[in-house]
Amino acid sequence: MNIDRIQEKLEILADAAKYDVSCSSSGGNRKNKNGGLGDSHASGICHSYTEDGRCVSLLKILLTNHCIYDCAYCVSRKSNDIKRAAFTVEEVVDLTINFYRRNFIEGLFLSSGIFTDSDTTMERLVRVAKKLRTEHKFNGYIHLKSIPGASDEIMREAGLYADRLSVNLEIPTEKGLKLLAPEKSHSEMIKPMTYVKNELILYKDERKIFKKVPKFAPAGQSTQMIVGATDETDFKIIKVADHFYKNFNLKRVYYSGYVPMLEDARLPSIHSQVPMVRENRLYQADWLMRFYGFKADEILDRSNPFLDLEVDPKLAWSLRHLEQFPVNVNTAPKEMLLRIPGVGTKSVRKILMARKFQKLNLDHLKKIGVAINRAKYFVEFESHNVFTNFIDHQNFRKIILDTTKSKFTSPFSEQLTLF
Incomplete structure (x- = not known):
């Protein structure tokens, strides 16, 4: 193994993954058994956040930053002149096991640029999780990023090996997504979310009848929306979040303030940045809907479409x-x-x-x-x-x-x- 090359890949692909904030490690309940390695039971997962709130308790990397898409807001877009790298399945597995044994991490968050096609990319992610579970008896937390367009068969296998699955909506509205990522569509993103939702319901019902039913994504699924890359109001954003909570049984919706990094006429100025407090207010509004009994229409409405940045x-x-x-x-x-x-x-x-x-x-x-x-x-x-x-x-x-x-x-x- 070329240690220097692995280190270079790690630096490139960990840096490329930092913009995905939907990597909370809470909610897993996969206990250690048969002398395996790790334990993702809720009490066994430690959380560590950087000053700007990014989760660092997991090995958080991309399998590759090569991508066939040219999304305006993404640093890995195919037209962006950046260093490219790709891990092999074995390299990700070895990194995860070695970091875990050295007490650096409690689990793995694995995403990827889409190379070749959706099924090929998702199959490679699943192979990492499967190898960790079956060959290394790894019982720690695994979060896989679901690839839009992946087949139901691959998604089912992903749910059997991962604790949590997530598909990023990326831009809150179809109109905004078509502006910045014309090759993508929300319908393609919603298909795997629908499949996972239905499988979670099915497995829950089966567990009521049969004692030994395999776990399927026991920590559920989540999504993430980029805030400020397009002109959606906070009211629209929380309405979209509310829709997905109600109809897809999501565990979490994450909000990521757009970080200007590319010059593009479709994007906000490279010198402008979404205030962190706006991101904060969206999380607080989200908390109100999930735990405090507020409806989205109570928090904001069309005549009052933005959250107050001065008060919660x-x-x-x-x-x-x-x-x-x-x-x-x-x-x-x-x-x-x-x-x-x-x-x-x-x-x-x-x-x-x-x-x-x-x-x-x-x-x-x-x-x-x-x-x-x-x-x-x-x-x-x-x-x-x-x-x-x-x-x-x-x-x-x-x-x-x-x-x-x-x-x-x-x-x-x-x-x-x-x-």
């Missing part, structure tokens, strides 16, 4: 609906408690349990872990709210911003203390 989406909703507040913490239903700024899902569970035994006050909420600096303006404990009675609602927004620093939270703080 829950606070923005609350400021638009002051008639819903204050909320009586001791009597309000769970659904309304979840809408109080500064109150997260764990805090709501604690509130519902604690109020069975005593009347709660502000000190209790503080001990529970509620962000009092903002929640205090939206709650009451007796017949009236001593806080909002004296607030000029025209200055309400300014008062809250002056008394909280949560708007400076890191863009990838998904536990969202803002809520």
Whole structure:
């Protein structure tokens, strides 16, 4: 093995993979057995993120950056003059095993440029996963990027060896995709997503009947959308995400702010960059839909199509609906408690349990872990709210911003203390 050449390939193909953020390693439950290597049970996966939020707990690489497509937004586009490289199946397997044994990684995230055709590319990715599982008894986490256009037979095999599968929508709308990647279509991307969704349902039903049913993508599937390469509004983006959550049972939708790197008249200026805070707000809006009971149309609408970059989406909703507040913490239903700024899902569970035994006050909420600096303006404990009675609602927004620093939270703080 030429160590220098492998190192050069690794540098090229790891760098090319950094723009794909849909590599969370959560949700796997593949336990070690028969003296195998690794364990992707949820408690066995460690998460490490760089300052800009990129996941580094996995060996995250492309099989190759050779590609037959010329997508305007992609650094690996065929017309881009960059260094090209390709791993063999054996090289990826050896790297994964060696890095795991040296405690550098907990699993593998493997994507690829599309070479020759979709089936050939996907088959090569599946061979890596199959070799790890069957020959090396590797039970660590494996995330494979599904290749649009790959056959159902290959997708089925991928699901049997990978913990998670994902197909990137890339651009939120078909119109935007046709502008920047005219050779691609959302219909081709949706086909493998539909297949995986149906297989997940089938395997779940079969497990109710038969004891020994093989795992099929136990960590589900995810997707990613590029934000800011085209002119879609935040409202359109979260509506698209909402559609895929409801109709494809996705585990996650990831949002990646477009990073200018190529001169192209179809793209934003090379000197402009999507603010990281916009990416942050989309993740927060996503969190509201998934865990807080908000509908996409509540967060934004056509008359208000962009997320407020100064305040998080829950606070923005609350400021638009002051008639819903204050909320009586001791009597309000769970659904309304979840809408109080500064109150997260764990805090709501604690509130519902604690109020069975005593009347709660502000000190209790503080001990529970509620962000009092903002929640205090939206709650009451007796017949009236001593806080909002004296607030000029025209200055309400300014008062809250002056008394909280949560708007400076890191863009990838998904536990969202803002809520």
